[in-house]
Amino acid sequence: MRLRTTILLTIICPLLLTLVTFSAVALWVLEDNMQKRQQEEVRLIAHGLRLPLTRALSHHDPQALQEGLSTTFSLSRLYGAFVLSTSGQQIAGVGLAGGLQNTAMLQKAISTAKEAEGYSQQSGQSFYTYLLPMTNAQGDVLGILQINRLTTGIERYMSLMTTVALLLAAIVGILVVLMVWWGFRRYVNRPVNRLYCSMKAVQGGNRLHRMTPGGAREFRELGEAFNAMLDAVAHKEQEVRAQQQQQLALERSLKKSRRLAEIGVLAAGVAHELGSPLTVIDGQVQRLQRRDDLPDDARQRLTRIRHETRRMEATIRQLMDMGRRHTLHPGQCSLGEMIHEAERLARDALHLEKAHPRLVLHLPPGDAITVDRQRFQQLLDNLIKNAFQAGGDDVAISAHYSATGVVMRLEDNGPGIDEGHRSQIFDPFYTTRGAGKGSGMGLTIVHRVVEDHGGHITLEESSMGGAAFVITLPAETLLPPDAITPEDTAPDSDRMETTDHIEDAMSRKLRP
Secondary structure, eight states: OOHHHHHIIIIIHHHHHHHHHHHHHHHHHHHHHHHHHHHHHHHHHHHHHHHHHHHHHHTTOHHHHHHHHHGGGGTSOOSEEEEEOTTSOEEEEEESSOSOOOHHHHHHHHHHTSOEEEEEEETTEEEEEEEEEEEOTTOOEEEEEEEEEEOOHHHHHHHHHHHHHHHHHHHHHHHHHHHHHHHHIIIIIHHHHHHHHHHHHHHTTOTTOOOOOOSSHHHHHHHHHHHHHHHHHHHHHHHHHHHHHHHHHHHHHHHHHHHHHHHHHHHHHHHHHHHHHHHHHHHHHHHHHTOTTOOHHHHHHHHHHHHHHHHHHHHHHHHHHHHSOOOOOOEEEEHHHHHHHHHHHHHHHHTOOSSSSEEEEEOOSSOEEEEOHHHHHHHHHHHHHHHHHTTOSEEEEEEEEETTEEEEEEEESSOOOOGGGGGGTTSTTOOSSOTTSOOSOHHHHHHHHHHHTTOEEEEEEOTTSSEEEEEEEOGGGGSOGGGOOHHHHOOOTTSOOOOHHHHHHHHHHHOO
């Protein structure tokens, strides 16, 4: 059952019924009191006439009876006054409606010698009849005094008023019910429906929906509280998502730390197992190359063997870089000089011409930054080499210095990096090139160097059509070296470090 119907049935209707009942009872009591007062008036008149009329009746004096009855019309508005014999015959009388028709009432008054009363109608008139026995000294009934009194206009008016009042009460009750129904629909039902629709919208997944408060103050406050609840829920959801992102970042960091630890162990094993064989192979190749009778094709094959051996050594050294903990030695360096040095090394390694691909720089006039030159040079070497290998015609490097730090952007117009590879490009040994064309450690080292300097690196879409690597370094990068505390350059505590004797052993094994 709807709330509107419940309120009408349980509150309004019982209240109206109570008011109508109370009014009807009050009018009935008032009408009854008026009738009793008029009846009492008739009784008083009858008792006042009984003694002289009884005396006249006992002396058989009709004239005295007639005169006594005539005096009643001067005392009150009566319809008639009569003296009846014990047989019901009229002896004397004044007015109308003489001759009592109700013999039962007459016999009761004669037999009991007590008064009797009742209502009668005659000739379209309603009147009140009062019978009073007239007795002698011995108690014998000599006759009956009958007095008739008309129903007054006040009595008829009161009866009409009772009927009209009940009709008005019914009409007013219907109007009240209609007004309550309309008011409830306008001022209660509509705000509640707006709140219900807002709840359904939020339940349907529209978390941005907000209710427009309206109506009475209570409903406005309820709407504002509902919106505040949604805002609080949204804020909590944002906090939960942020915590989940932090947890995922911590899990990724932990996974990466474990992976680096495994790489460190692997690097130590590789250095131990492959260091000596590689040294022997490289030494034997050099000895063979020094022979004068060596054919040219054999010399070329030996050069190829030595090249592959050095490539294996480079891979092992990269593993060592990933597994060891680095202590930064910051110094003020020119970003432009390091970029040109990285460009020269990349062109030499890839056997590229100086003008292709073209490298364009957009650096501030004072391009000095405070970094570990060796580590940062390693970062630039890998990034520029990867950009040249992307196959584009242009590579652009820009840098922006501000109070918040340094933002460096390296982008190319190559084919870019597929969406499916972007989440793994910084993982160790992950490469999109074919076998023998890359170790998959270059971008991993870049990521490690950026983290060591307290920054972060992201991959974005390039306006040139290829890939764009954005490196953000903290404000300490722009400070002089003597203004940087050891805490600013200390690496994270969760990074894995290998022992010095493992590094030394690897260096000895790889040294020709």
